[in-house]
Amino acid sequence: MIQGVKQQKWWGWGEEGKAYQHADKPKFAPFVKRIVGVDINQPRMSPPPFESLDVPPSRLSEELRAEFQAIIGNKFVQSDDETRVVHAFGKGVRDLVRVRRGELGRVPDVVLYPGTEEEVARIVDSAIAADAVVIPFGGGSNIVAALEAEPGETRQVVSVNMGRLNKVLEIDAESGLARIQAGVFGPDMEDQLKARGWTMGHHPDSFVWSTLGGWIATRSSGMQSDKYGDIADIVRGLRMVMPGQILNLRPLPSTSSGPSVREMVLGSEGRLGIITEAWVQVHRIPEVRELQAYFFPSYGDGLRACQQIVESDAAVMMARVSDPMETQYIMANGKKSGRVGSLMSKAISKVMEAKGWDLEGICMSFVGFEGSPNHVRYEKGLVNKIVKANQGMGVGSGPGTLYDQKKYDTPYIRDFMLDHGLVADVSETTTPWAYAESLHTKVQQAVQDALDSRGKRGVVFSHLSHSYHSGACQYFTFAVADDSEDCLDTYDVVKRAIQQTFVDHHGTVSHHHGVGEEHSPWMAEDISEAGVFIQRKLFEGIDPGSNLNPGKIIHEGRPGISSNSSDA
Structure with missing residues (x-):
């Protein structure tokens, strides 16, 4: 490991020693047993010791190693087994199952840690001159196989970890813009901005273990996008190292300079180069920040309320509603209530029953407010009227406060479930409101x-997570009780059913997780054959040797299968 660069554990999400615990959540084990038939109180499976893995040896040539060492120094050229395995995968379920089984695929031959844009440029040029593959690496949180070298890749594979480029370089206070290096992790960036009174307001689920460059490369969205926008709205300018040149896009509010090059870089997943820094919109830290919780008798009522909130004058920072099953999941994950909390829960249930609500069908909603005290008070009044008009009821800020405190812990549950033979994952899409x-x-x-x-x-189960004028994102979580050797086959059947349903019924293959290899089989259905043709020509024009993260976005065959294989 390199000092100052955070690294996730090789077998799961986040840092070593931190894991999901359910001992203080008395309702969770019965919920899991009832829903999927798995007893999580039984002994759990443990990841194998790293020493048991058969890690393929590095294929890095001595000549290329010497070049890299001359560029960045010996200690920033890492080829030990664990570092290479950490950088071989993202954190998708397919990644986690395979790495635990020791099915490592094409592990990078070396991991490089540049400290300047000039070093990144020299690395890219040296790698391409040697006909090597270059894969940018941020926090390693990707779940769509965007970090993995193609199976059967015979060339040298170079992973470029951007973690040393982690500074907020300058703030243009008059324009509300900040210039920030691409390798900075979410919390570190916000700490630097907060120290000067600013925030970017971008908080994806992966916030703790993802970077600015990764957000740009995958067209990320954050929980507060209703106010701050998606990363595509936030990023106004950027710099990106390309083969033999550096792209420099100035931070302009809007342009009419032909087809948008900025848009070409957004979501490009390393296919065009390595993003080194960006100019982003920042905002003064609001005086008041508050999350209010509401309940609706049905998911349809909640969806309609969220649409009306977006259409109203209430410019909330978040409007989210969970379907009945996710609502049950959320409540089952709560800690044991004290006497007062228990009495309040019973009182709320009594009110719902008096309204004629089916308690198995209720849906929890969170709406976030930010701004001056007067502004927040005005927005809450508007939202309360909309909630009531859609048969909903408010229950105060308590549940919202708890959600705010625990919102980044969710990914740890996936590792816990995998330990108990439950393969769990997520898929998200956007559709027009009508669908x-x-x-x-x-x-x-x-x-x-x-x-x-x-x-x-x-x-x-699902929740509406991001709203727009014409539609919304729905974020689906699914889990399969399958601890057999064929669990990934079952996973594929379910995952493919979800993705196909998206494109068959007015949705997109992905809203903010990107394409990678996982979603690429549906690209022609999503953007048409002509759209795929445009993307292919763009990648071929910039990278004719297919050295820059090949196989991502435009990918033949099925996930995990080389585009050159007979199965393609």
């Missing part, structure tokens, strides 16, 4: 049909 509710229903049915075809139990 949001029907898509939700069709995905639920598609997952159940897929599970039935495999003879397995499982569950799918």
Whole structure:
């Protein structure tokens, strides 16, 4: 490891020693047993010791190693087994299952840690001159196989970890812009901005273990995008190292300079180069920040309320509603209530029953408010009227405060579930408002049909997470009870059913996780054959030797299968 550069554990999410615990959540084990038939109180499977892995030796030539050492120094050229394995995968379920099994695929031959843009440029040029593959690496949180070298890759594979480029370089206070290096992790960036009274306001689920460059490369969205926008709205300018040259896009509010080069870089997943820094919009830290919780009698009521909130004068920073199953999951994850909290919960349930609500069908919603005290008070009044008009009820800020404190811990649950034979993952999409509710229903049915075809139990649930004028993102979580050697086959059947339902029913293959290899088989259905043709020509024009993260976005065949294989 390199001092000052955070690194996740090789077998799962986050840092060593931190894991999901359910001992203080008395409702969670019964919930899991009831829904998927798995007893999480039974002894759990443990990841194997790293020493048991058969890590393929590095293929880095002595000549290329010497070149890299001359560029960045010996200690920033790492080829030990654990560092290489950490950089071989993201954190998708397919990644986690395979790495625990020791099915390592094409592990990078070397991991480089440049400290300047000039070093990045020299690395890229040296690698391409040697006909090597270059894969940019931020926090390693990617879940769509965007960090993995193609199976069967015979060339040298170079992973470029951007973690040393982690500074807020300058702030243009008059324009509300900050110039920030691409390798900075979310918390470190916000700490630097906060020290000067600013925030970027971008908080994806992966916030703790993802970087600015990774957000740009995947077109990320954060939990507060209703106010601050997606990363595509936030990034106004950037610099990117390309083969033999550096792209420099100035931080302009808007342009009419032909097809947008900035848009070409957003979501490019390393296919065009390595992003080194960006100019982003920043905002003064608001006086008041508050999350209010609401309940609705049905998911449809919650969806309609969120749409109306977006259409209203209430410019909230977040409007989120969970479907009934996710609501049950959230409540099952709560800690044991004290006497007062228990009495309040019972009182709320009594009110719902008096309204004629089915407690198995209720849906929890969180709405976030920021700004001056008067502004927040005005927005809350508007939202309360919309909630009531859609049969909803407010329950105060308590649940929202708890959600705010625990919102980055969710990924740890996936490792815990995998330890108990539950393969869990997520898929997200956007649709116009007109199709949001029907898509939700069709995905639920598609997952159940897929599970039935495999003879397995499982569950799918969802929440609306990001809203726009014309539609919204729905974020689906699914889990399959399958601890067999064929669990990835079952996973594929379910995952593919979800993705196909998206594109068949007015959705996109991904809203903010990107494409990688996982979603690439649906690209022609998503953006048309002509759209794929445009992207392919762009990548071929910039990278004719296919040295820059090949196989991502435009990918033949199925995930995990080389585009050159007979199965493609």
